[in-house]
Amino acid sequence: MRVNEQNYVDEAERVILSLKNKKDKKQRPVAVVTTSKLRNLLSMVSDIYNEVVNQGEERLSEDICSRIEYLRVRFLYEAGREDSVKNLVNEAGLIDVLKGIHGSRKNYILFSRYMEALVAFRKFYVEKDD
Numbered sequence: 001m002r003v004n005e006q007n008y009v010d011e012a013e014r015v016i017l018s019l020k021n022k023k024d025k026k027q028r029p030v031a032v033v034t035t036s037k038l039r040n041l042l043s044m045v046s047d048i049y050n051e052v053v054n055q056g057e058e059r060l061s062e063d064i065c066s067r068i069e070y071l072r073v074r075f076l077y078e079a080g081r082e083d084s085v086k087n088l089v090n091e092a093g094l095i096d097v098l099k100g101i102h103g104s105r106k107n108y109i110l111f112s113r114y115m116e117a118l119v120a121f122r123k124f125y126v127e128k129d130d
Contacts, residue, residue: 002093002096002097002100003093003097003110003111003114004110005110008110008113008114008117009117011092011114011117012092012114012117012118012120012121013117013121015088015091015092015118015121016032016118016121016122016125016126017121017125018091019032019033019087019088019091020032020125020126022087030083030084030087031083031084032084032087032088032122032126033082033084033085033087033088033122034084035119035122035123035126037078037082037084037085038088038118038119038122039119040078041074041075041078041085041115042115042116042119044071044074045071045111045112045115046112048064048067048068048071048108048112049108049109049112051064052064052105052108052109052112053109055105057105058104058105058106059103059104059105060101060103060104060105060108064108065103068098068101068108071098072095072098072099075089075094075095075098076089076095088118092114092118097111097114098111
């Protein structure tokens with residue numbers, strides 16, 4: 001997992017600033033993922049988060065682990081549909097972070113906080129949605 005409890009906020013900020021300053025081959029600005037698209041991804045994460053927080057054990061249930069795997073599929077699907085999402089997924093290493101959860105409650109909560117930080121920095125640094 002490339003993010004941890006000490007660096008996930010700084011890493012989210014780095015990712016959004018990198019996306020904001022990204023240029024295509026002709027040196028034109030590349031569109032940053034929209035707030036609404038990012039919030040849709042966060043919504044999927046939050047649905048699972050609510051169950052994870054209420055689960056008392058550190059090891060996640062099989063059902064929750066299965067839903068996390070499906071979440072990975074959904075992230076890849078959305079990335080395949082839209083380049084701005086693909087840029088975010090790649091720059092933030094979201095697939096690797098999801099793979100790094102390994103059935104751990106603590107790791108999933110960290111992933112969720114990382115996603116929240118991405119949304120917050122997107123809202124803070126990128127003036128408006130196009």
